[in-house]
Amino acid sequence: MIVTRSWLEEYIDLSDIDNGRLSAALNSIGLEVDAVDEHTMHEKVVVGEVVSCEKHPDADKLNVCQVNVGSEMVQIVCGAANVVDAKFVAVATVGAVLPGDFKIKKAKLRGLESMGMICSSSELGLPELEDGIMILDESIGELELGKPLNEYPKFADTVIDIELTANRGDCDSIHGVARDLCAAFDKELKSYDFEVKSRNVLGVAREFQVNSSCKVPSFFCYSIVEEDGLRSNFLERLRLGFVKQEAKDNLERAVAYAKHESGVLLRAYDYNKLSKGSEEPVSFEIRECENATIEVRCAKELVSIAGVNQNDNSKASESSGKILLEASYVDPDFVVEGVSANKIESDELYYNSSRGSETDLAYGMKKLQQLLSWVNSGVTFSSGEVIACEAKKGSVISIKTSEINSIIGSEIPKIEIINILKRLEFEAQKVDDDVFAITIPPFRHDIKNTQDVAEEILRIYGIDNIEERALSIVEANRTNATYLNYKRL
Incomplete structure (x- = not known):
């Protein structure tokens, strides 16, 4: 499962959590981080607007573009065929350094001055998105001419590759990973009440x-x-x-x-x-x-x-x-x-x-x-x-907090156990002082018994918070009636 930081932030507030802490939290709750890739851009890679585009007089496959980069209008010779359809683009201005230590300098292409480069996604170290240059729009935020692309979090994003176990299908989505992180950080999951534009049509x-x-x-x-x-x-x-x-x-x-x-x-x-x-x-x-x-x-x-x-x-x-x-x-x-x-x-x-x-x-x-x-x-x-068909409902199982603590090997307060379960979207109903009936969330297909519940509590409580104890081996008392009769002889 691959997520990006900005995508997760649509569901959870990560403003106080850096990438190191985010990765550590994912590992601690069992969502093992396989790789983290932080995409950053040089400050001289900026938003530009193609104001005009004309064929190069001496080269059929080149176009001469006048590009507004905010502080000035520059001429850039571009070989990408789709530049004729472009408005907002990524421009590496003179002085920018691209991946591979490629430095942008003033140049002449077929006799015409070129002051920078209109970039494709791969030239910026991003995945290949389309043939030719990268055409921007305001889905990444309001486009300001001359603004460094590194200042757009949705563009200069952090990509996190998570190695999921086969039983964690509930985390095989951005929403699912964010939901688990909310439990780990004790944060509220942001509302996803999307607005849908529609017209009055037949039902x-x-x-x-x-x-x-x-x-x-x-x-x-x-x-x-x-x-x-x-x-x-x-x-x-x-x-x-x-x-x-x-x-x-x-x-x-x-x-x-x-x-x-x-x-x-x-x-x-x-x-x-x-x-x-x-x-x-x-x-x-x-x-x-x-x-x-x-x-x-x-x-x-x-x-x-x-x-x-x-x-x-x-x-x-x-x-x-x-x-x-x-x-x-x-x-x-x-x-x-x-x-x-x-x-x-x-x-x-x-x-x-x-x-x-x-x-x-x-x-x-x-x-x-x-x-x-x-x-x-x-x-x-x-x-x-x-x-x-009817929607799936969560199944109900009975747990004892004393048994949970026995499995974990530590005395976690009862109120903490219930709080963790609620953060994981379990419902808990008290039966008596030690027994609770809990409703498993419909999306948790892997939870079947008390042992599974104990594992959930432990991964959120944190295994590092469990007090170390010396291994204790106690032999069970095997005295029985047969043995006692033998001793009387």
């Missing part, structure tokens, strides 16, 4: 229906979006580059971004392909099969296997026009059993579904809608959502 139930006969823990949420030619912003491309997520087009990019942030399984279907020109509502049938899979069918045709794969013929693209969005959850044990037993080919979502994906489907759907509406001013959403 989704008039255009889409779903029937389900599943008994396995699984549930689905659907919404419809309409827009011709979806676009994406710079921040989406940059962050997906940081976390090494690839996308073929802008719709796939938005879906990948929303999934990585929310942890919710998301798919996009081409509504017009499903309807085949009919004016009747598109109808899905979701059914549990004997081979331990959940099939999603439209007009009896298989369009996807929940949490496993999607039929290529049903997939939407940025040019689909009308798109059916799906958020889903399937019990991870059920998904793994079906794939293993039937040797089913899976796609990228199986990695998440097999480890236990996020159960708050409304959150994931709203995040995806927010992304699409922010960038695409003409997008419309059908009002409401269609829900299939």
Whole structure:
């Protein structure tokens, strides 16, 4: 799992926590940090505006650009084909030093003076985002001409690669990691009540229906979006580059971004392909099969296997026009059993579904809608959502605080135990002085018993806070009636 500092800060206040302390906290709560990469830029790499762009008189593949860098207008000769479409760009002015100790100097290219360089992402040590130069927009913040790009936290970000164990699917998202950090630092998780721009259109139930006969823990949420030619912003491309997520087009990019942030399984279907020109509502049938899979069918045709794969013929693209969005959850044990037993080919979502994906489907759907509406001013959403199956509820187990302390090997105060559980979003109900009934959060698929709960308390309390004790071995008293009778003889 790869996160960035600025992305985490959308959910948790890290203003008083530096990167060293952040990494230490992640390691202490069991989210092992594999690598930390701090992206910094030279102070002379600034925001620039391409005011004009003309062909070089003596070179077909070069353009002569007049670029406003705030303090002055400079001429820069650029060989990138996409500079003709650019407005705001990253400019390395004379004196800047780029990765590889590449120093920017005054130069002449085919007889014309060039006072700097308009940069691509890779030239600044960032992931390769697009062919040619990097075109900026205000998704990283208000663009001020001449302002060093190093002063934009979303741009000069810190990338943290976390090695997750297979049972921690709840942390396989930005939101999930931030949620765990909030418990570690005893901070509030920031609200994610996203604003979604929409118009008054027909309710989704008039255009889409779903029937389900599943008994396995699984549930689905659907919404419809309409827009011709979806676009994406710079921040989406940059962050997906940081976390090494690839996308073929802008719709796939938005879906990948929303999934990585929310942890919710998301798919996009081409509504017009499903309807085949009919004016009747598109109808899905979701059914549990004997081979331990959940099939999603439209007009009896298989369009996807929940949490496993999607039929290529049903997939939407940025040019689909009308798109059916799906958020889903399937019990991870059920998904793994079906794939293993039937040797089913899976796609990228199986990695998440097999480890236990996020159960708050409304959150994931709203995040995806927010992304699409922010960038695409003409997008419309059908009002409401269609829900299939009941949402997962947290299971309840009984714990004894004395047993918890016995497992940990230290006397943690009862109030501290309950406080840690609440920070981890467990609910605790007192049964008697030592016994509590606790409700496990639906997203914690790995918590089954008292031993698991003790591990959760220990990782937040901190193993370094446990007092050292000498190893004590006490032999059990094996005196019994047979032995006593023998001694009387």
